[in-house]
Amino acid sequence: MSDEKKSPVQKLLSTEVKVVNVGLEGFVKDLKHCNIGVVHVDWSPPAGGDPAMAALLAKLGV
Amino acid sequence: MKLIEDANKEAVKRILEGEPRLIDILPAREVLKGLKEKMILHAGPPITWDRMCGPMRGAVAGAIVFEGWAPDLKAAEQLAASGGVEFHPNHHFGAVGPMTGMTTVSMPLFVVENAKFKNRTYCAINEGLGKVMRFGGNDESVLNRLRWLRDVFGPQLAKAIRALGSIDLKSITARGLSMGDELHQRNLACSSVFLREVAPTMARVVEDKEQLAECLAFIAKNDQFFLNLAMPMGKAMTDPAKGIKGSTVVTAMCRNGTDFGIRVSGTGDQWFTAPVEMPEGLYFPGYSEKDANPDMGDSAIVETIGLGGFAMAAAPAVAGFVGAGAPSAAANFTRSMSEIAVGQNPEWTIAAMDFAGVPTGIDVRLVVETGIVPLINTGIAHKEPGVGQVGAGVVKAPMGCFTQAVRAIAKELGVS
Numbered sequence: 001m002s003d004e005k006k007s008p009v010q011k012l013l014s015t016e017v018k019v020v021n022v023g024l025e026g027f028v029k030d031l032k033h034c035n036i037g038v039v040h041v042d043w044s045p046p047a048g049g050d051p052a053m054a055a056l057l058a059k060l061g062v
Numbered sequence: 063m064k065l066i067e068d069a070n071k072e073a074v075k076r077i078l079e080g081e082p083r084l085i086d087i088l089p090a091r092e093v094l095k096g097l098k099e100k101m102i103l104h105a106g107p108p109i110t111w112d113r114m115c116g117p118m119r120g121a122v123a124g125a126i127v128f129e130g131w132a133p134d135l136k137a138a139e140q141l142a143a144s145g146g147v148e149f150h151p152n153h154h155f156g157a158v159g160p161m162t163g164m165t166t167v168s169m170p171l172f173v174v175e176n177a178k179f180k181n182r183t184y185c186a187i188n189e190g191l192g193k194v195m196r197f198g199g200n201d202e203s204v205l206n207r208l209r210w211l212r213d214v215f216g217p218q219l220a221k222a223i224r225a226l227g228s229i230d231l232k233s234i235t236a237r238g239l240s241m242g243d244e245l246h247q248r249n250l251a252c253s254s255v256f257l258r259e260v261a262p263t264m265a266r267v268v269e270d271k272e273q274l275a276e277c278l279a280f281i282a283k284n285d286q287f288f289l290n291l292a293m294p295m296g297k298a299m300t301d302p303a304k305g306i307k308g309s310t311v312v313t314a315m316c317r318n319g320t321d322f323g324i325r326v327s328g329t330g331d332q333w334f335t336a337p338v339e340m341p342e343g344l345y346f347p348g349y350s351e352k353d354a355n356p357d358m359g360d361s362a363i364v365e366t367i368g369l370g371g372f373a374m375a376a377a378p379a380v381a382g383f384v385g386a387g388a389p390s391a392a393a394n395f396t397r398s399m400s401e402i403a404v405g406q407n408p409e410w411t412i413a414a415m416d417f418a419g420v421p422t423g424i425d426v427r428l429v430v431e432t433g434i435v436p437l438i439n440t441g442i443a444h445k446e447p448g449v450g451q452v453g454a455g456v457v458k459a460p461m462g463c464f465t466q467a468v469r470a471i472a473k474e475l476g477v478s
Contacts, residue, residue: 044433053430053465059477060310060468061063062427 069309074423080299081177083228087220091167105163106318115319117198120447121162124200157184158360161196170216174294179302188290198447222263244377246370246439252288296363312424319358336462343455344385355445357457368420371437372399402428429464
């Protein structure tokens with residue numbers, strides 16, 4: 001199949017993969033182990049994923 | 063919420079406007095209002111004898127013998143266990159103390175005055191390294207050093223301080239940050255600058271040359287000497303920020319080896335406590351984490367004003383010493399702490415971060431929202447009394463203190 005006929009997903013998977021990992025850092029090590037370029041973004045859900053606390057913080061201006 | 067934003071701006075403004083100066087050294091009984099015989103002040107939030115950790119109990123026993131309230135350590139422990147002494151936090155008396163933080167009537171205390179707000183704070187003199195009471199040491203060598211501090215060093219250094227009028231602690235801190243100190247686990251530069259400021263005057267006012275040499279050598283040999291000045295400096299700067307309605311800025315962090323406690327401006331003197339965590343770090347040869355005591359000391363007051371773990375970028379050597387990673391990783395600590403701080407201190411800058419100011423004014427809302435807790439550089443004590451320091455590391459403030467504080471502020475403001 002020529003490159004022109006490939007879908008965006010097929011194009012992505014047939015070229016070099018570069019990854020942005022968000023959240024759990026454990027995945028970064030596995031990707032690096034496979035020599036895949038990866039940038040980690042340190043992120044976690046607001047208020048540790050507690051909806052009641054997140055709502056309270058929103059009322060307090062965060 | 064505008065009320066909170068304005069309150070926090072005011073809290074940080076007051077912290078930054080502080081002008082902490084060392085003005086004297088005096089016995090605790092002369093400066094701590096309400097301090098009496100058979101009363102022991104300790105680090106951290108309130109705690110009773112039955113919940114105290116090993117080093118805290120060891121220090122208490124030593125302090126009792128030092129004051130002459132019991133003839134030996136065994137009798138001292140019996141006195142403490144039977145309710146024969148009263149325990150109170152240093153913070154309740156305007157004081158702070160590192161590690162076990164023992165303060166009793168005859169101990170000489172640094173007197174720090176915030177010239178801007180006229181409030182005063184107090185801290186005992188740093189004993190040096192090795193076997194010391196702040197790590198739970200209580201043998202005769204420990205007590206003899208305390209007697210020398212009380213009878214010789216304290217009065218002689220006090221003469222020099224009085225002759226100088228006062229010593230500006232904020233300016234020494236600024237210089238120390240540019241010389242590789244973060245003022246919790248590294249105070250080498252600040253201690254050296256302090257010695258440079260007092261040595262000529264001490265030479266003039268101390269008549270006994272042998273005592274003069276001993277006093278100067280004591281400061282020169284103790285890389286952590288300035289810690290016990292950085293701590294009352296921190297309290298002198300944060301106390302004026304207490305009690306601002308709606309403010310979510312932390313005004314004190316401390317630990318007693320069992321609990322970690324914080325105070326927040328908008329809730330005044332109320333403590334929010336949670337079980338203290340174990341430091342993660344490096345151990346001296348022959349020791350491991352099996353020997354370690356949970357974290358303790360009022361010294362986290364320095365992180366409360368943007369020093370210690372918050373200023374790690376200024377002290378890459380400390381990152382290695384406390385096992386926090388390569389020196390190149392030190393800046394990440396400071397960047398991370400910036401995420402939970404209201405502002406920066408323009409007078410305390412870090413050259414390695416293009417002269418960014420240290421992160422100042424921990425906002426409990428930001429801690430809970432981001433999940434990033436304050437990181438504290440700390441010494442690690444042996445869990446058995448009398449052994450002393452076995453390592454150094456980093457400890458995380460427990461999230462529970464901050465979630466409680468957020469709920470309390472919300473209740474105070476009628477938000478649910």
